[in-house]
Amino acid sequence: MGAELSDTYAPDNDKLRHCIIRGWSNYPTLGFTLKPTVEPPFIIQHVESNSPAAAGGLRVRDVILAVNGQDVFMISFDKLKNIIKNVRSSNDHIELLVMEERSYNTSQQSNRSINTKLAKTIETPLTMPNDYQSFPKHQPRTCSIHLSESNSSYGFGTVNPLTNVGMIVQEVYPNSPASNTSLRKCDRILEIDNQFVDNLPSRIITQKLRQAKLKHHVKLYVVDTETYEFFQSNNIPLQSKPYQQSLRANKSSTNLITDQDEVLIDDGLVSRPNIDNFQSHYQDDQDEFSIPPPSSHGAYNFDANVSSEMSDDNYSDTDETELHSVGAEIFGFNPYISTSTNNKILDSSVDVCKGDLITQRTDVIVICSTSKYLFNSICKAGGDSVLTSYNAQLTKNSEASLIAVKAGGQLASKMIYFLPWKANSDESILCKSIENFVSDALEEAVKHNYRSIAFPAIGCGQFGCSISLVARAMVEEVYRQLNMHQISVSFVIQQDRTDIYDEFRHQINSLKSIQPSLSDKFRTIHATFEKGVIAVEMGDITKEKVLKKTNVIIGSSSSNILRKEILKAAGKESQTAYDTELKNHPNSVLMTITSGNLPCKQIFFVKWKPNNDEKILQQSLGDLISSVVQNAISHNFTSIAFPAIGCGAHGCSVDIVVKTMVIEMKKHLIERKLSWTVKFVVRRDQENVYDEFCQQVLTTDDGLQKPKIYHLPSTWEKLMEHKNRFILPINKAEYTSIVGSFAQSMKGKYKEIIKIERIQNVRWYMQYLAHKEDFEKRLCEDTEKRLYHGCPEQAANSIIEECFNRSFAGNFESVLCVGIRYGLGVYFSSNATYSHGFTKTNTNEERCIFIARVLIGKTTKGDSSMKTRPLGFDSTTDGDHIFVTYHDAQAYAEYLITYK
DSSP, X not given: OOOOEESSBOOOTTTEEXXXXXXXXXXXXXXXEEOOOSSSOEEEEEEOTTSHHHHTTOOTTOEEEEETTEEGGGSOHHHHHHHHHHHHHTTOEEEEEEEOHHHHHHHHHTTOOEEGGGOEEEEOOSSOOHHHHSSOOSSOEEEEEEOOTTOSSOOEEEEOOTTSBSOEEEEEOTTSTGGGTTOOTTOEEEEETTEEOTTSBXXXXXXXXXHHHHTTEEEEEEEOHXXXXXXXXXXXXXXXXXXXXXXXXXXXXXXXXXXXXXXXXXXXXXXXXXXXXXXXXXXXXXXXXXXXXXXXXXXXXXXOOOOOSOOSOSOOSSOOOOTXXXXXXXXXXXXXXXXXXXXXXXXXXXXXEESXXXXXXXXXXXXXXXXXXXXXXXXXXXXXHHHHHHHHHHHHOTTOSOEEEEOOTTOOSSEEEEEOOOOOSSHHHHHHHHHHHHHHHHHHHHHTTOOEEEEOOXXXXXXXXXXXXXXXXXXXXXXXXXXXXXXXXXEEEOTTOHHHHHHHHHHHHHHHHHOOSSOOOOOEEEEEETTEEEEEEESOTTSHHHHTTOSEEEEXXXXXXXXXXXXXXXXXXXXXXXXXXXXXXXXXXXXXXXXXXXXXXXXXXXXXXXXXXXXXXXXXHHHHHHHHHHHHHHTTOOEEEEEOTTXXXXXXXXXXXXXXXXXXXXXXXXXXXXXXXEEEEEOTTOHHHHHHHHHHHHOSOSSSSOOOOOOOOTTOOOOBTTBOEEXXXXXXXXXXXXXXXXXXXXXXXXXXXXXXXXXXXXXXXXHHHHHHHHHHHHHSSOOEEEEEEEOOHHHHHHHHHHOSOGGGTTTXXXXXXXXXXXXXXXXXXXXXXXXXXXXXXXXXSOEEEEEEEEEOOSEEEOOTTOSSOOTTOXXXXXXXXXXXXXXXXXXXXXEEEEEO
């Protein structure tokens, strides 16, 4: 569930907005995009300049709380997309309740509810405003902004894109120096004072803007967002040389001075983009409201790693905090919080410096508690409180792997993390211990929403470890963690140890040079087959994150590279066991080896060789999968991790290898009804292999999952496009039967029935039948009931389209019968009079009640504490006539009765 909506917490109403957005006939879209995500919160990713969304008050990184009165925290991303698309196609409007991120996260962290009544309403005009129409789009602009003696700020705010690279103008405030130039909301900043910045991390751009304020003048080269996307997709240069339009504010007055447009066409430069091509590009290539396209394997690459802490990537010229501050601000107005994502590994996220941990102004400093010199130095600087707190926690848990102490005394950080660490002569064990030291500290910091952390170079002093080994292990682990988390990391080296500093700098630079522009996401997709699950993940099969909760990993004895990587990570014990097994059983099809340092139970090395003959290759892969499955069953293993066998140096056909492995594994899971989790782990440099695995796992065209065939009711009329409501003739038995039951239950409560409509929503009906079949198989009985559900007319319209969606539950009293008294679900009653109490009259003094087919299943007495169905039950009840469901497909709205 998302933010609770009530009357308790009342943030600034500029941060909580009720945006009423409608399309314009002369604008092709609503002008905003959503950030694809698995689950709420749903975030505005992009708002186009001079668009209906911009005019309606929508901002980049707004958190959507409700759409058309429905709480979005109980609906899917796809449903939200469809709602918005339908608005554009029907020339209607959409109402979004949105909240600025900082206020939203504050309410979540403090568990405070939100007073939606205080939202500031902003409505898109019926037609495009004149200043929007006359604005010179499709060309970059130079905006020179000066601060006069009477101005203390430029008067504009910025927000970093979700990629955390580049910068967008969030707001231009009235009667400010910025408002006297051509700067506009949603502009993309390309240059600052003639320096190209669009490819820089957002935090660097923030610093440049702050520095420009000190000079009382800044020159911004900007472009509207539509043109920016067009330039990018057509490889048109973004530098300012081809475009010299200058609009600036006079330093001593508010009069606007506009220079002549200068567009250079020759000399290798570009002319203004062809506007007709530009408009065609956007009308042909974009969704109605611009949802980012899915990836090549047919699924969205979801990024669920969202931090709730503030970013330092947005600029304000009113906050005089130092540059290390983790505040995110808006020029002259309230602070703005930016949700961090792992879309980019920023160059500035990892650095090395000479200095002292005592003076590091990071959120956290990490101390090796087994280093006496460092430990004593930090405790002395921190004062008695640090040592006292450390000893108290150590006494309480002497086996603690990390002790967190609040910094004090002369320490400039917020927290100190004390972690024990020991050197080891075995390089593989040493590297693993270093990786664990780094990952434990980083994960703890991220868990508590800290944004910066500083490490010492462990093992390079009294322990005498190899400097290059330590530097490589620490830096590589930091970069691996940054694939999943966003946090700034510093390595702090003693002033006199230039050798250590140089090695860390070398390792950082080496990794930067091979990092792709987009970070290697820790992406995972899942699909279920009978009781089993198949997952596809990008990563290293020898790493702890990949192997978490995995019983056995698979290696191929014919792949020297893979075998060496696995055995190196496992350590000497596993290498010795492998050599012994190979010597004693050279012809064994599968060898079981101890896992050594790897966090799994066993390693299976399977004898397998590639073959150019497609049929032989398929057969050998089938045998490989069978051998693994049989041995896993004999060991009682329930989780397996496969590498992309045959997709590397062997040069096998990727589509044949992947399809065969996935199909064979699907067969075993389905036919044997195995409750297993099977993971295919693909290296991060094998994007095509990852996509192929995703496609094969998600496909339904392999004959293994035959579609169910359901028949529509014989009473249904011929289906018509865009129509799912059919009025019943009063002379039909179908009508008479409904009226009889309704009249008996509603005796004395109504005057007349206006109409009865049959709901013919094929999609929801099929989902309901599939759910019904599952219930009958599991319970060996039919538990379907026909029950009533009363609601206002607007809610009824939504239910007809989207059935009984739990997004209504407990949030809008006008929608659900009871709310949460017997559980947070959708309420039904066998008593029409009871449901009548929750209807509302429309303008014609009419009310409406649904007759629904509801799967009760196994039910139990409910109470307000039940957010989901109790374990072992399908619904809750009051013990009499009320039933509460917890699954969208558990009920189908069959008829709607309109009456007075």
